[in-house]
Amino acid sequence: MKKYIYIISIFVFIIGCSSDNDGGESAVDDDYTEIPEEVSNNLLNLQIPSNFPAPTYDISQNPPTEKGFELGKKLFYDGKLSSTGVISCGFCHIQEFSFTHHTHITSHGVNGRIGTRNAQPLQNLAFAQDFNWDGAASFLDAQPIIPITAEDEMNESISNVLRKLQEDENYPILFAQAFGTEGVTSERMFKALSQFMIMMVAGNSKFDKWQRGESVTFTTDEEAGRSIFEAKCSSCHAGTLQTDHSFRNNGLPIDPEFNDIGRERVTGSPEDNRKFKVPSLRNIDTTFPYMHDGRFRTLRDVLDFYTNGMVNSPTLDAQFRNADGTIGLEISNTEKEQLIAFLKTLTDNDFLLDQRFSEF
Amino acid sequence: MKKICLLILSTCILLSCDSDDNTNREPGSLELRFENKIGSENLILGTPFTNSSNEQYVVNELKYIISNITLTRKDGSQFIYPVADSYAVVNEEESSSKMITLTNIDAGTYDRITFGFGVDPTKYPIESGTLNFVPTAEEAGMLWSWSAGYKFIKMEGTYTPENGTESNDFVIHVGSHGANLDNYKEIELAIGEDIKINSATASSKIISFDVSQVFNGANTIRLEDKADIQVDPINAPKIAQNIQAAFSIN
Numbered sequence: 001m002k003k004y005i006y007i008i009s010i011f012v013f014i015i016g017c018s019s020d021n022d023g024g025e026s027a028v029d030d031d032y033t034e035i036p037e038e039v040s041n042n043l044l045n046l047q048i049p050s051n052f053p054a055p056t057y058d059i060s061q062n063p064p065t066e067k068g069f070e071l072g073k074k075l076f077y078d079g080k081l082s083s084t085g086v087i088s089c090g091f092c093h094i095q096e097f098s099f100t101h102h103t104h105i106t107s108h109g110v111n112g113r114i115g116t117r118n119a120q121p122l123q124n125l126a127f128a129q130d131f132n133w134d135g136a137a138s139f140l141d142a143q144p145i146i147p148i149t150a151e152d153e154m155n156e157s158i159s160n161v162l163r164k165l166q167e168d169e170n171y172p173i174l175f176a177q178a179f180g181t182e183g184v185t186s187e188r189m190f191k192a193l194s195q196f197m198i199m200m201v202a203g204n205s206k207f208d209k210w211q212r213g214e215s216v217t218f219t220t221d222e223e224a225g226r227s228i229f230e231a232k233c234s235s236c237h238a239g240t241l242q243t244d245h246s247f248r249n250n251g252l253p254i255d256p257e258f259n260d261i262g263r264e265r266v267t268g269s270p271e272d273n274r275k276f277k278v279p280s281l282r283n284i285d286t287t288f289p290y291m292h293d294g295r296f297r298t299l300r301d302v303l304d305f306y307t308n309g310m311v312n313s314p315t316l317d318a319q320f321r322n323a324d325g326t327i328g329l330e331i332s333n334t335e336k337e338q339l340i341a342f343l344k345t346l347t348d349n350d351f352l353l354d355q356r357f358s359e360f
Numbered sequence: 361m362k363k364i365c366l367l368i369l370s371t372c373i374l375l376s377c378d379s380d381d382n383t384n385r386e387p388g389s390l391e392l393r394f395e396n397k398i399g400s401e402n403l404i405l406g407t408p409f410t411n412s413s414n415e416q417y418v419v420n421e422l423k424y425i426i427s428n429i430t431l432t433r434k435d436g437s438q439f440i441y442p443v444a445d446s447y448a449v450v451n452e453e454e455s456s457s458k459m460i461t462l463t464n465i466d467a468g469t470y471d472r473i474t475f476g477f478g479v480d481p482t483k484y485p486i487e488s489g490t491l492n493f494v495p496t497a498e499e500a501g502m503l504w505s506w507s508a509g510y511k512f513i514k515m516e517g518t519y520t521p522e523n524g525t526e527s528n529d530f531v532i533h534v535g536s537h538g539a540n541l542d543n544y545k546e547i548e549l550a551i552g553e554d555i556k557i558n559s560a561t562a563s564s565k566i567i568s569f570d571v572s573q574v575f576n577g578a579n580t581i582r583l584e585d586k587a588d589i590q591v592d593p594i595n596a597p598k599i600a601q602n603i604q605a606a607f608s609i610n
Contacts, residue, residue: 058486138481142490147507157495190485268591269593
């Protein structure tokens with residue numbers, strides 16, 4: 001029913017503003033915002049690749065539209081969302097690197113402050129479950145509260161962001177165009193950001209084409225890597241998106257600088273100590289550095305860690321405990337090269353270069 | 361858009377209820393006054409009280425979130441207050457926050473009121489209308505910045521342990537985090553004498569919250585054992601359970 005009302009309201013909106021004059025000038029008055037005439041706002045088609053699972057995001061609650069998406073994109077790249085006016089979401093989430101903070105071990109925030117975790121890639125968020133390395137947000141629509149308000153990130157309050165947007169020359173018009181009526185509200189801001197983010201589907205890698213039976217063939221190394229991946233990695237990095245959405249302790253030595261307790265911060269449960277989200281490996285070749293704190297520079301470093309660097313602790317995932325009492329995976333050097341060849345097939349260049357998501 | 365929804369919704373509701381025997385069928389309002397108590401006394405911030413563990417405690421700050429208000433008639437039929445408009449922060453320090461006025465309630469005779477303590481995390485944030493509650497919660501300090509969740513209650517002060525002389529700080533922030541730790545509670549209160557609601561009657565009810573029951577309810581909370589209760593899978597659910605039984609209406 002909501003959808004209908006939505007469509008009706010767009011319709012009413014389109015009809016309703018055909019009588020305005022002023023030749024499309026987006027003049028702003030002190031008392032009211034004039035909506036430019038003839039603004040259409042079409043629903044966008046969220047194309048789900050045939051090899052993908054069903055979305056976790058309830059799209060019917062917030063169907064992306066042209067104007068909603070554009071508004072979300074403008075917000076995403078706008079420093080107004082931070083206290084200093086210069087740190088936007090896009091500052092730490094750079095498209096070419098699958099929306100990560102390339103080369104930064106942990107992310108930077110306002111006034112050069114440095115956070116404690118490595119910015120996660122933004123892709124396939126409509127298919128994700130829990131957000132952030134520790135799952136501190138259960139819903140995508142509420143997730144932006146964290147980076148906007150965190151001191152080491154954007155250090156701003158939602159109320160201030162709204163004030164700035166309400167006072168802006170353009171935002172009130174853009175909000176009205178996106179949602180059919182006037183009003184710059186937090187719900188609309190979060191909805192617009194979600195509309196932008198759920199459209200970010202990375203599903204056209206060589207691996208996807210192979211899964212869909214399109215005309216691609218893996219090289220010998222890629223194919224060998226795929227088999228090793230299936231055998232040794234896919235119990236956690238499961239399925240098309242290479243994650244089972246769980247939180248696990250993969251045996252990283254504690255970094256005393258951060259002493260990050262991981263999932264325990266969210267649940268308060270010692271059983272979740274040092275557990276972090278099993279990340280999707282989509283575009284993994286472009287998202288270095290690796291791990292929640294960005295401690296590894298290369299994929300080879302990551303694989304070397306899994307064979308030689310893991311440390312034991314009470315919450316270490318059982319899958320890393322071997323029958324002989326040792327911990328870690330057994331992967332030969334050749335196998336590591338083959339695995340890396342396979343992991344590179346997960347890169348979707350169409351997504352990384354997609355103009356729809358690009359800042360400029 | 362919401363307005364249209366509301367209009368359609370309220371029209372539907374208006375048309376569909378005709379079982380009451382009142383002559384005035386115009387929607388009315390109800391004023392809910394929240395009173396924070398210690399037993400039968402009024403809570404006074406900064407004043408010492410004693411809990412059942414013989415700890416002397418002083419509350420300096422008390423805020424909590426109320427949501428999802430529903431009124432029920434004798435026949436079981438319900439009036440669900442528009443969810444997005446039902447969120448409120450009750451702040452002991454701010455008298456206006458302790459008075460929640462519900463408007464445009466269907467006319468009728470009601471004998472039960474139900475409301476939520478906190479924010480129901482099972483509902484999708486758009487559907488539950490909480491996204492527009494974010495700035496209010498944030499300004500009241502009821503939002504965690506590291507987690508996209510709410511503090512359902514923020515109760516802070518100092519305490520002196522039994523036989524102790526020095527006072528220490530206590531902090532109680534109970535909420536829900538992620539999808540696992542859910543401390544949202546639904547509270548149902550029978551209204552002793554039925555409330556008639558229509559446009560001609562100004563109705564008002566007092567809801568008391570007995571703050572002492574945070575410590576002494578079904579579960580005993582001794583601050584000396586733990587005085588900083590925040591993301592706490594053991595004590596936070598106990599406090600939430602205590603709070604669920606700490607409300608009464610008169």
